[in-house]
Amino acid sequence: MAATPIYELVRRHKKEGLKQLYEQYGRKLYGYGMHSWKLTEDDAWELVYQTLYKVCETIEKYSFKDEKAFGSFVFTLQNTHGQSQGLELCMK
Numbered sequence: 588m589a590a591t592p593i594y595e596l597v598r599r600h601k602k603e604g605l606k607q608l609y610e611q612y613g614r615k616l617y618g619y620g621m622h623s624w625k626l627t628e629d630d631a632w633e634l635v636y637q638t639l640y641k642v643c644e645t646i647e648k649y650s651f652k653d654e655k656a657f658g659s660f661v662f663t664l665q666n667t668h669g670q671s672q673g674l675e676l677c678m679k
Contacts, residue, residue: 594657597646608639612661619665624674634672638665 593611597604613635620631641664651657 592651592654592657594646594651594654597643601643605639605643608642608661612658613639616661616665619662620669623677624669625677626674634665634669634674638668641668 593604593607595604596607616635616638617631620626620634621628624631624634626634638661642661645664649660651660
């Protein structure tokens with residue numbers, strides 16, 4: 588039996604879905620924030636938490652072909668949210 592995709596867990600069981608979402612994407616989002624925006628550790632974690640909660644708030648508006656498409660959605664939300672907070676990407 589295949590594991591339930593994280594996006595379905597978030598839809599059906601918000602608390603468990605949020606936990607799985609954090610376990611799968613938390614450190615990746617954190618690293619991306621630290622590297623791409625040169626954030627402090629606290630600011631990077633704050634952006635992670637805001638992003639994960641935004642995923643939970645908006646997930647019902649979207650459908651996903653697979654976990655890869657969902658992952659792209661999560662990182663797009665982080666970028667959009669970061670930019671709305673006035674963050675500028677640090678491209679090298």
